[in-house]
Amino acid sequence: MPDDSAAPDPVDLEDDIADGSDDEDRSAPDDADSSTGDPGPEDAAFEALVAFLAETRAFDFTGYKRPSLQRRVRHRMQTVGITSFDVYHDYLQANPDEFVALFNTILINVTSFFRDRESWEYLADRVLPTLLHRSAPEPIRVWSAGCSAGQEAYSLAIVLAEAIGVEAFRERVKIYATDVDEDALAYARQATYSDREMASVPAEFRDKYFDTGSSGATFRPDLRRSVIFGRNDLTRDAPISRIDLVTCRNTLMYLNAETQARVVGRLAFALRPEGVLFLGKAEMLLNHADTFQPIELKRRFFRRAATAVAEPLVLSPSHGVVPRRTSVDELNLLRAHALTASTVAQLVVDADGYLSVANARALELTGLSARDIGRKFSDLDLSFRPVELRPYLESARESRSPRSLRDVAWNRGPSGPGSPRFVDIEFVPMQDERGRSAGTLLVLTDVSRYQLVQDELEQATKQLQAASEELQSTNEELETTNEELQSTVEELETTNEELQSTNEELETMNEELQSMNDELQGANDELRERSAEVASLNTFMRSILGSMNFAVVVVDRELTVRVWNELAEDLWGVRTDEAVGTHLLNLDIGLPVGELRPLLRNAMAGDGGRAEMHVSAINRRGRPVELSVSVAPLEIPDDVQRGALVVMRPGVPTAGGVAD
Known part of the structure; x- marks a missing residue:
């Protein structure tokens, strides 16, 4: 989980969405x-x-x-x-x-109930049992980030209700569904879906969790109250806190790498320790292994990585105060015992140059005896053998600052000259309370074992140097090979990232195509309905024209035949497909169409209503026939004349008919 100082302040959506509104899988x-x-x-x-x-x-x-x-x-x-x-x-x-x-x-609205069914089955069978066992009996908090029209949030509700029961679901579960699209949120809050949107819901869940009505299938109101919808921009707004399960499916793939990293950090902050993240099939979290660890990579389940929590500082208790002794003799005796018991060899030469103090370790190391205490230090062999000590002693006394000798080869003491030792000698000047010289403390520290280690180290260093020279050529070859491998790894990483980006791109285009397919499906349904209406009208018109007992011809403004009924076919011997689309005056039939020109011209000009005349014609059998021909203007509701209706029936024109 990100550090509190760097992460955004957690937001509990229950405070921000008091009305209990909601949202579903809307990707950016x-x-x-x-x-x-x-x-x-x-x-x-x-x-x-x-x-x-x-x-x-x-x-x-x-x-x-x-x-x-x-x-x-x-x-x-x-x-x-x-x-x-x-x-x-x-x-x-x-x-x-x-x-x-x-x-x-x-904002592509492509989502569905239980999208990628195998992943939802894995969630129900493998992930939720562990998650619910760990959180029992605490409330269960789930966040559906980028929820679009709400199908994913309600899918979560169904899976959780199946896992813990409806009663426990109402008492323990809160599902927060967020998106940036207010229209999608408004649709999700209605919790009502069409038959096509419900197609991916198993029949047993549809009967158990949805109420079917005339407007569609509506999610159960008693469970709907546990699903809270609200607006939240993953790239800008603070995350919801203390979440057990986050679903953020096919949302990260729309974001660039920098924004993805920021959003992933917020999702990690939102999750409780060991919380689970459920992603879409095009999202991998390849570069966030320190934040999330895969549970099932194929189905895109990840667990928030455990974050080390610093142990509280434990303050040690204060030291007790050693009571001050009031007896000077007891205090001096204690100091003498401490000096004698010290494991560090110590000698004291007083201001007059006499050896005044030597502890047991000093006597053992230097080969002195108790009889030598009180003698002039310069008269002792120790003062010049194995190394000259008098100049250092004098220098420390005069300068009143410590002097030292390092790694002195020491062959004195009971071990004899056959077993040399190495000692460090410190010359520490001492002063009394008035600042006058009180003598010099000589501290002899046996460093023989350190010297032995040093010798061994030098020997080992020589051996390592020889080995290093032998390995140098091998190392150079390995470095060359390593550089080649590094180059190959970088190429593979680049290829992998390119493939991941291509995969995300393809998934995005797939969702876009699905969205466009939905739009085309709607347009196709509407076109099919209109086509059915037109076909019905055409059938109706053909039925009317076929039921007439006289020939009917309809022409447009250019006198091109548009309608030619069956009686016209029978009368003139010209089929409908031959007549339609042909200029009326160009038809080679036994009707003197030239005599009809004035009536047609008047009908097109709108100079009158219906006009009728009597003509003599030859029918398709070559027999003469007397016809009563009437011409009427063909109008539409906006009074714009678009053609004429020509009716031909055997007989004599009525009184009031107009003849050419």
């Missing part, structure tokens, strides 16, 4: 980091557009991968017929309603 935009080098004019215009969105609408897309972000913005620009980012920038300023459409395009 996407893709790869912008390429290196100076940005071109188009890139600069795009970055200005992103900055404008952050400043005016508080939607900060600067952490999103540029390729897919540009692709989504261009998709919206194509919809409104704009090709330049600068022009679209101006268009947004002039049309505030366009922001909603743009955000709905950028």
